[in-house]
Amino acid sequence: MSETMPLHQALGMTDDEYGTVCDLLSRPPTEAELAMYSVMWSEHCSYKSSRAFLGRFPTTAPWVVVGPGENAGVVDLGDGWLAALRIESHNHPSFVEPYQGAATGVGGILRDIFTMGARPIALWDQIRFGPLDDPHNRYLLEGVVAGVAGYGNAVGVPTVGGEVAFEECYAGNPLVNVMCLGIMREEQLVLGTAGTPGTIAILLGSSTGRDGIGGASVLASASFDAGSDTKRPTVQVGDPFEEKKLIEACLELYDRGLVVGVQDLGAAGLSCATSEPAARAGTGMDVNLDAVHVREAGMTAAELLMSESQERMMAFVHPSKVDEVLAVASKWEIDASVVGTVTAGDTLRISHNNQVVAELPAASLSEAAPILRRDSGEPFWLEDLWTNTLEYLQPPDITRCLLEILADPSIGDPSWVYEQYDHQLFLNTVVGPGDNGSLLRIKGTNKALAVSTDGNGRQCYLDPMRGGANLVYEAALNVAMLGAKPMAVVDNLNFGNPEKSEVMWQFIETVEGMSQACENLGIPVVGGNVSFYNETDEADIYPTPIVGVLGLADPAPRSVPRLNRAEAGMALWMFGPKNSRNLAGSSFEKIIKGHVGGRPTGADSTTGKAVIELAVALAQNELVPVMHDISDGGAAVTVSEICIASNVGAHLQYSSWIGLFAEAPHRIIAAVPPEHFTAVRRLAEDLGVPVSELGEFGGDRISFDNPVAGATSVSVDKAAEAWRGAIRSRMSH
Amino acid sequence: MNTAVVVFPGSNCEHDVVYALETLGGSADLVWHRDTDLSGYDSVVLPGGFAHGDYLRTGAIARFSPVMGEVNRLAAAGAPVLGICNGFQVLCEAGLLPGVLLQNRDLKFICRPIHLRVESTDSILTRAARVGDVLEIPLNSYEGNYTASADEIASIETGGYVPLRYSSSTGTVDTDSNPNGSTNNIAAVSKSNVAGIMPHPERAIEEILGSADGRVLLESFLQSRVAVNV
Numbered sequence: 001m002s003e004t005m006p007l008h009q010a011l012g013m014t015d016d017e018y019g020t021v022c023d024l025l026s027r028p029p030t031e032a033e034l035a036m037y038s039v040m041w042s043e044h045c046s047y048k049s050s051r052a053f054l055g056r057f058p059t060t061a062p063w064v065v066v067g068p069g070e071n072a073g074v075v076d077l078g079d080g081w082l083a084a085l086r087i088e089s090h091n092h093p094s095f096v097e098p099y100q101g102a103a104t105g106v107g108g109i110l111r112d113i114f115t116m117g118a119r120p121i122a123l124w125d126q127i128r129f130g131p132l133d134d135p136h137n138r139y140l141l142e143g144v145v146a147g148v149a150g151y152g153n154a155v156g157v158p159t160v161g162g163e164v165a166f167e168e169c170y171a172g173n174p175l176v177n178v179m180c181l182g183i184m185r186e187e188q189l190v191l192g193t194a195g196t197p198g199t200i201a202i203l204l205g206s207s208t209g210r211d212g213i214g215g216a217s218v219l220a221s222a223s224f225d226a227g228s229d230t231k232r233p234t235v236q237v238g239d240p241f242e243e244k245k246l247i248e249a250c251l252e253l254y255d256r257g258l259v260v261g262v263q264d265l266g267a268a269g270l271s272c273a274t275s276e277p278a279a280r281a282g283t284g285m286d287v288n289l290d291a292v293h294v295r296e297a298g299m300t301a302a303e304l305l306m307s308e309s310q311e312r313m314m315a316f317v318h319p320s321k322v323d324e325v326l327a328v329a330s331k332w333e334i335d336a337s338v339v340g341t342v343t344a345g346d347t348l349r350i351s352h353n354n355q356v357v358a359e360l361p362a363a364s365l366s367e368a369a370p371i372l373r374r375d376s377g378e379p380f381w382l383e384d385l386w387t388n389t390l391e392y393l394q395p396p397d398i399t400r401c402l403l404e405i406l407a408d409p410s411i412g413d414p415s416w417v418y419e420q421y422d423h424q425l426f427l428n429t430v431v432g433p434g435d436n437g438s439l440l441r442i443k444g445t446n447k448a449l450a451v452s453t454d455g456n457g458r459q460c461y462l463d464p465m466r467g468g469a470n471l472v473y474e475a476a477l478n479v480a481m482l483g484a485k486p487m488a489v490v491d492n493l494n495f496g497n498p499e500k501s502e503v504m505w506q507f508i509e510t511v512e513g514m515s516q517a518c519e520n521l522g523i524p525v526v527g528g529n530v531s532f533y534n535e536t537d538e539a540d541i542y543p544t545p546i547v548g549v550l551g552l553a554d555p556a557p558r559s560v561p562r563l564n565r566a567e568a569g570m571a572l573w574m575f576g577p578k579n580s581r582n583l584a585g586s587s588f589e590k591i592i593k594g595h596v597g598g599r600p601t602g603a604d605s606t607t608g609k610a611v612i613e614l615a616v617a618l619a620q621n622e623l624v625p626v627m628h629d630i631s632d633g634g635a636a637v638t639v640s641e642i643c644i645a646s647n648v649g650a651h652l653q654y655s656s657w658i659g660l661f662a663e664a665p666h667r668i669i670a671a672v673p674p675e676h677f678t679a680v681r682r683l684a685e686d687l688g689v690p691v692s693e694l695g696e697f698g699g700d701r702i703s704f705d706n707p708v709a710g711a712t713s714v715s716v717d718k719a720a721e722a723w724r725g726a727i728r729s730r731m732s733h
Numbered sequence: 734m735n736t737a738v739v740v741f742p743g744s745n746c747e748h749d750v751v752y753a754l755e756t757l758g759g760s761a762d763l764v765w766h767r768d769t770d771l772s773g774y775d776s777v778v779l780p781g782g783f784a785h786g787d788y789l790r791t792g793a794i795a796r797f798s799p800v801m802g803e804v805n806r807l808a809a810a811g812a813p814v815l816g817i818c819n820g821f822q823v824l825c826e827a828g829l830l831p832g833v834l835l836q837n838r839d840l841k842f843i844c845r846p847i848h849l850r851v852e853s854t855d856s857i858l859t860r861a862a863r864v865g866d867v868l869e870i871p872l873n874s875y876e877g878n879y880t881a882s883a884d885e886i887a888s889i890e891t892g893g894y895v896p897l898r899y900s901s902s903t904g905t906v907d908t909d910s911n912p913n914g915s916t917n918n919i920a921a922v923s924k925s926n927v928a929g930i931m932p933h934p935e936r937a938i939e940e941i942l943g944s945a946d947g948r949v950l951l952e953s954f955l956q957s958r959v960a961v962n963v
Contacts, residue, residue: 146842150842153842240783240786241742241743241783241787242786244745415845419844419845420843422844424844425746425873426749427935427942429942
């Protein structure tokens with residue numbers, strides 16, 4: 001920061017935005033006010049570049065209790081049960097300081113969930129890095145995984161799934177997205193409202209320090225360059241022990257009905273936790289910063305208002321309940337301070353050292369934030385990219401290519417990652433990491449919740465609208481194969497610099513593709529997050545939306561389809577569109593040919609929906625013990641993963657080798673026991689889903705057979721060895 | 734009569750332990766670490782988690798929690814006292830069991846099912862099992878590497894205080910089947926009515942979650958309660 005730079009610029013505000021603040025207040029803002037507007041109007045907090053387009057998402061359904069705009073989405077599971085879900089990114093902090101960046105990402109998303117009244121029951125991590133041959137990327141992977149593990153395990157919330165992928169575009173800007181799911185009884189739902197005038201604001205949890213100041217405005221809302229190391233002090237430091245106590249204390253407050261509203265302190269800290277609840281309640285608030293419990297002396301009002309110190313919550317409490325709330329805090333050994341009173345009117349008045357340092361309309365911090373309609377335009381290079389396809393004159397060595405793909409870190413065994421996470425706590429994890437998705441039972445009921453989180457940056461780079469739609473279908477299908485009906489989506493939209501027209505175009509196209517798929521499937525978007533400025537030295541990441549789809553199995557099947565349940569004698573069938581002949585954007589072209597070009601196959605709304613319905617029906621009726629979708633690596637990899645997990649071979653007939661590696665959507669490989677052939681065929685026919693009878697499971701080799709080319713095969717052991725070493729062998733040096 | 738499941742700030746497996754004990758026909762209450770009266774309880778479980786954040790050293794602060802006076806009293810009175818994972822670490826720090834638990838050999842958290850071979854049935858964890866049985870139980874720890882001085886190890890081994898060792902799925906006890914570097918593949922230690930185990934038997938009581946092999950261990954614990962008759 002230059003010494004001569006005006007303060008608003010140093011805080012990341014434009015001159016125009018500064019002018020708007022002056023107009024709003026009819027005077028220049030104080031330093032404290034400027035600090036508040038700068039964080040609340042930052043890209044990270046205000047969604048100013050994306051807000052105009054997020055309205056495209058379908059967000060309503062009869063089962064949506066709370067949609068986007070609150071701390072988390074909430075859906076109705078029936079019989080008095082609610083689920084709360086949300087996803088968040090911590091990309092830039094994790095690049096600057098991988099352990100703490102990832103750890104505080106976990107802490108933040110947990111607070112979004114228990115703010116709503118729900119107990120967080122599971123986490124999913126979606127992480128993307130540059131290639132592992134670069135030691136810096138290994139350092140980032142090691143640090144991020146240790147951070148997720150260090151915080152998640154200690155705070156006592158299992159990490160039950162996710163995805164790890166590697167691509168050159170993430171080398172300067174890794175992605176760390178974490179999704180959290182919580183459950184509660186309907187009477188426990190709490191909103192982020194300040195209540196009525198007279199309500200007391202109590203700050204709970206960690207003391208406030210200078211850590212994390214500028215995290216949202218300086219770190220998350222700007223691009224990276226060679227000086228990014230100097231931003232390390234803007235990364236917060238997490239304390240999972242404090243958060244664990246805070247969770248238990250808050251859940252006790254909800255159980256005993258002691259609060260009227262709760263707001264967590266994340267980005268923008270006290271600025272957000274005072275202004276947003278007041279804005280939602282249509283009230284004002286008097287806040288006394290001298291009452292805030294601090295960890296260092298001499299902090300200015302601006303620092304207190306901007307601090308992103310972790311593990312803090314603001315509870316809004318009826319005056320008659322204050323003593324009880326303080327007693328609960330004392331029992332759980334967390335600090336608590338009475339810091340404010342809700343007032344009539346709409347003025348947020350903040351005092352420090354017995355002087356009023358800020359006096360502004362509470363709602364202006366959130367609702368008056370600028371909405372930008374940035375320029376967007378199709379990238380000039382797109383046509384060239386679409387026509388840049390490979391021609392194949394000779395078929396490749398199928399098994400050699402397969403082994404190479406299985407050994408790729410984006411395809412191979414991710415257990416090096418997930419074995420560092422507690423994925424079993426709470427005894428709900430029926431299907432954990434390493435399968436199609438995760439399935440969590442709700443004890444005491446017949447219900448189970450399925451979640452899949454997915455991303456496909458390469459496809460979205462080639463065609464953001466098709467990629468965005470395919471992504472939603474893929475995650476919904478993963479959930480369906482566990483016997484659950486997809487019911488809600490959360491998304492984390494990771495994009496480059498929105499000041500570039502092609503990045504805005506990618507964003508708008510992606511949102512459109514995702515929206516079309518969600519509408520067709522009848523699953524609303526109940527929450528999400530946008531992360532822009534994922535660029536380093538001008539190079540943008542691939543447009544990388546991450547979606548998390550929640551599904552409900554009610555009742556849960558007694559015997560859930562799993563990858564490891566194939567047995568000799570079962571038939572190997574494929575459900576879904578036949579004769580895929582497109583390798584654009586595929587793992588085959590990326591890994592074997594080092595090529596990224598062409599246009600990926602788009603979704604088919606009729607078949608896409610029907611295949612999902614078929615998967616739910618097959619799982620619910622327990623007709624097939626194994627289902628696995630065809631995605632990264634194509635059918636050859638899908639079949640291999642089943643064979644490796646089940647330790648059984650397979651024999652598969654193919655018509656074109658390209659079909660073995662194509663990644664067109666809406667396709668499932670299944671192991672079908674002979675006694676269910678008729679029932680399975682009839683179900684697929686009723687739903688209009690094509691069935692391909694490709695072969696059978698058995699023996700100890702995976703073999704691919706073609707009438708012209710003949711058969712080629714590889715042993716399951718050899719495939720397993722390649723697959724198991726994909727990440728582990730690269731991380732062992 | 735009831736089992737007291739102690740909740741330290743930072744414990745996180747307490748609800749799972751109660752669920753497992755109740756599933757197996759026992760009854761259990763959560764007791765806060767500040768409670769100083771455990772009369773009315775005939776047995777104690779210190780569950781897994783991160784008591785007091787594992788700050789300073791695992792179990793090092795928890796041993797000073799007010800409830801530990803009562804845990805010591807019940808242990809001295811012959812009531813079964815079981816520490817699971819973090820609870821094992823607390824029992825070692827409190828001097829109720831010998832040895833310590835260091836960081837895993839590979840300096841990484843390990844969460845995966847491992848195999849345990851039953852070495853002795855003379856413990857509150859294994860009295861209902863058979864020597865040579867191989868059990869599949871989830872391990873979930875960063876500090877699971879059991880270590881003690883050479884003299885202590887010798888007396889633990891000659892005293893028959895090792896009811897369970899890490900093994901292969903066929904019962905072979907060797908370096909390959911040792912997940913975390915524990916001396917002599919020691920997964921559990923038991924001295925009369927006090928036992929500590931690093932893997933989580935409460936996570937293995939239902940086939941739907943992958944294994945029911947933990948039942949025999951917790952059933953042994955519940956049976957010990959009757960046998961001791963506090």
